[in-house]
Amino acid sequence: MARPRKPLLSRDRIVDAASALVDAEGLDAVSTRRLAAELGVSGPSLYNHFRNKDEILDAVADAVSAQxxxxxxxxxxxxxxxxxxxxxxxxxxxxxxxxxxxxxxxxxxxxxxxxxxxxxxxxxxxxxxxxxxxxxxxxxxxxxxxxxxxxxxxxxxxxxxxxxxxxxxxxxxxxxxxxxxxxxxxxxxxxxxxxxxxxxxxxxxxxxxxxxxxxxxxxxx
Known part of the structure; x- marks a missing residue:
């Protein structure tokens, strides 16, 4: 079976992309539409991992706490x-x-x-x-x-x-x-x-x- 061209979407990929956006542009830069575009996926696919933007930002914050x-x-x-x-x-x-x-x-x-x-x-x-x-x-x-x-x-x-x-x-x-x-x-x-x-x-x-x-x-x- 052929390997997909892009890595499969995961919570970690979403958090990494959101973290990069927050670091570069601030909290207001984060939206599900923007993240989907950054990750090269459709917007609804994010909801398989997070219910909304607030949950994504919570995960970004927790990733910082883990450091x-x-x-x-x-x-x-x-x-x-x-x-x-x-x-x-x-x-x-x-x-x-x-x-x-x-x-x-x-x-x-x-x-x-x-x-x-x-x-x-x-x-x-x-x-x-x-x-x-x-x-x-x-x-x-x-x-x-x-x-x-x-x-x-x-x-x-x-x-x-x-x-x-x-x-x-x-x-x-x-x-x-x-x-x-x-x-x-x-x-x-x-x-x-x-x-x-x-x-x-x-x-x-x-x-x-x-x-x-x-x-x-x-x-x-």
């Missing part, structure tokens, strides 16, 4: 909870930085997405194993997701234009160098992320020392 490193949460890894959270956050941010246009979909939560649920499960499980109460472990997972996805929704540095005249000292006496920020976008955004992450982890460490560890010491005395 996030979770090895630090393995109970045999050896990293303490704070280091694990830091390293996971860095991996999470890197995945979002590679696919910034899908962030609004990811920010809505994992829903039924398998990879997204594995992320939530790994974080929660690691925090509970470290001694955090389940409710607090839930708050930590939510807090970290808010911070990481929020940091990926836009660039502080890119919010300023490369025009010194836009920041008249008479109106903005402290923004004399603001027109230079765009040239240092990566440094500013990475520095802000690390500063915020350290502040979050410092605060959680204080709670851990006075609450979780203090409780252990009380119980053992």
């Amino acid at each position: 996030i490193d979770l090895s630090m949460f393995d109970e045999h890894d050896g990293r303490d909870w704070r280091t694990a959270l830091h390293d996971w956050a860095a991996s999470y941010r890197a995945a979002l930085a590679d696919h910034p246009h899908i962030v609004p979909v990811l920010a809505q939560g994992p829903g039924r997405r398998p990879a997204g649920l594995r992320v939530a499960d790994a974080v929660f499980g690691a925090m509970v194993r470290a001694g955090w109460p389940p409710a607090q472990a839930t708050y930590i997972g939510a807090l970290m997701r808010y911070f990481i996805t929020g940091s990926a929704l836009g660039s502080f540095a890119r919010g300023f234009v490369d025009d010194a005249a836009a920041y008249d000292p008479a109106d903005y006496p402290h923004l004399g160098q603001a027109h230079l920020l765009a040239d240092h976008q990566e440094q500013v955004d990475e520095g802000a992320f690390e500063t915020g992450l350290r502040a979050l982890l410092d605060g959680l460490t204080m709670q851990y020392e006075t609450g979780v560890r203090g409780k252990w010491e009380t119980q053992s005395s």
Whole structure:
């Protein structure tokens, strides 16, 4: 039997094509008609794999979640909870930085997405194993997701234009160098992320020392 000229349509092919469109042109570029044209198939054939565009974007978002490193949460890894959270956050941010246009979909939560649920499960499980109460472990997972996805929704540095005249000292006496920020976008955004992450982890460490560890010491005395 002759081999088909084009590969058979599959969920993976659809997700790969949709991911490429989102990365190149944004969420609005994705439509079933556009995807069908990119894949060289008829539009209705997509519905054998996905019910609608939202399901396709969910699958694209989940493919990005699958890129996030979770090895630090393995109970045999050896990293303490704070280091694990830091390293996971860095991996999470890197995945979002590679696919910034899908962030609004990811920010809505994992829903039924398998990879997204594995992320939530790994974080929660690691925090509970470290001694955090389940409710607090839930708050930590939510807090970290808010911070990481929020940091990926836009660039502080890119919010300023490369025009010194836009920041008249008479109106903005402290923004004399603001027109230079765009040239240092990566440094500013990475520095802000690390500063915020350290502040979050410092605060959680204080709670851990006075609450979780203090409780252990009380119980053992």
